[in-house]
Amino acid sequence: MTLSSLISSVPKAELHLHIEGALEPSLMWSLAAKHNITLPYKNVAQIEAAYQFSNLQSFLDIYYAGASVLLDEDDFFALMWSYLCKCKEENIVHTEIMFDPQTHTERGIGYDIFMPGFLRAIDKARQQWGMSVKLILSFLRHLSEQEAFDTLEQAKPYYRYIDAVGLDSSEKGHPPVKFRRVFAQVRRLGFRIVAHAGEEGPADYIWQAIHTLGVDRIDHGVRCLEDPELVALLKKRQIPLTVCPLSNLKLKVINDMRQHSLFALMDKGLLVTVNSDDPTYFGGYLNRNFEALDAALGMNKNQLQALVINSFKASFLSEDEKTHWI
Numbered sequence: 001m002t003l004s005s006l007i008s009s010v011p012k013a014e015l016h017l018h019i020e021g022a023l024e025p026s027l028m029w030s031l032a033a034k035h036n037i038t039l040p041y042k043n044v045a046q047i048e049a050a051y052q053f054s055n056l057q058s059f060l061d062i063y064y065a066g067a068s069v070l071l072d073e074d075d076f077f078a079l080m081w082s083y084l085c086k087c088k089e090e091n092i093v094h095t096e097i098m099f100d101p102q103t104h105t106e107r108g109i110g111y112d113i114f115m116p117g118f119l120r121a122i123d124k125a126r127q128q129w130g131m132s133v134k135l136i137l138s139f140l141r142h143l144s145e146q147e148a149f150d151t152l153e154q155a156k157p158y159y160r161y162i163d164a165v166g167l168d169s170s171e172k173g174h175p176p177v178k179f180r181r182v183f184a185q186v187r188r189l190g191f192r193i194v195a196h197a198g199e200e201g202p203a204d205y206i207w208q209a210i211h212t213l214g215v216d217r218i219d220h221g222v223r224c225l226e227d228p229e230l231v232a233l234l235k236k237r238q239i240p241l242t243v244c245p246l247s248n249l250k251l252k253v254i255n256d257m258r259q260h261s262l263f264a265l266m267d268k269g270l271l272v273t274v275n276s277d278d279p280t281y282f283g284g285y286l287n288r289n290f291e292a293l294d295a296a297l298g299m300n301k302n303q304l305q306a307l308v309i310n311s312f313k314a315s316f317l318s319e320d321e322k323t324h325w326i
């Protein structure tokens with residue numbers, strides 16, 4: 001079997017995926033038409049052509065603008081359903097999906113609109129395919145800690161549908177310590193914790209995420225390589241990194257996929273996983289991320305197998321559920 005067919009056929013988990021970053025340009029276009037919203041694009045091809053980014057912020061500006069077409073419950077259902085259908089196609093049997101409540105509440109769209117839409121699609125995928133799905137509520141770090149507290153409070157009726165709480169958006173200038181108190185509350189409530197750190201921000205933000213927020217996983221974390229002591233800690237505690245190769249390339253964290261440090265991180269004994277981040281903006285869903293690594297760096301079957309095993313190991317499934325897949 002070729003590596004390519006193995007990549008697509010092996011059952012795997014995805015752990016770093018922003019649902020708002022899985023909005024297909026064609027869905028964006030049809031929702032804009034449905035709601036009489038004028039987009040700054042003349043057609044779907046122009047939307048796709050606009051996805052050229054110079055850094056994280058240049059992407060986030062377009063990503064938040066794109067989310068403005070999501071207005072009613074059916075829109076959120078369609079967005080989630082579209083991604084879960086891709087999971088089915090790609091043999092993703094378990095996925096842990098981040099959503100940004102503040103991207104919607106700031107526009108006057110409340111939890112009672114987006115959560116029922118998300119949950120209806122998730123239930124359908126569970127029932128039709130036995131797919132396993134967890135949800136990660138993510139705070140926007142460019143907003144204040146008080147706003148994060150408010151967001152957590154507003155989520156109360158939905159706590160039983162949420163497995164973890166995370167931290168995303170503009171990293172530089174918004175260190176994890178800014179959210180020390182709200183994550184103390186998140187821990188008291190019993191949620192798992194993840195945080196984007198060491199994507200564009202320094203290795204120090206990874207330290208902060210571990211020691212101040214008490215994270216179970218680091219999203220990205222590729223800049224840990226700048227600090228050997230940190231690498232040693234990540235290795236010793238087997239704190240997973242959810243790495244996103246096409247994202248790193250599109251956001252110019254690296255200039256060429258041949259520079260990607262994924263295998264270097266693995267060789268150092270770190271628990272690394274491959275993920276798609278914002279697949280419709282970065283040029284591919286999960287399988288394409290594996291393909292891109294293979295094309296640039298070469299991947300053997302043992303490496304693929306290790307990465308797939310890591311995807312379950314690093315998940316928030318129970319130990320019993322993990323053994324079913326590993």
Ligand code: ES4
Pocket residue numbers: 018021056063168169170196199247277278
């Ligand atoms: C994100 Cl790639 C990335 N980094 C930080 N925040 C994000 N939100 C959506 N995608």
Ligand code: ZN
Pocket residue numbers: 016018168196219277
């Ligand atoms: Zn991300």
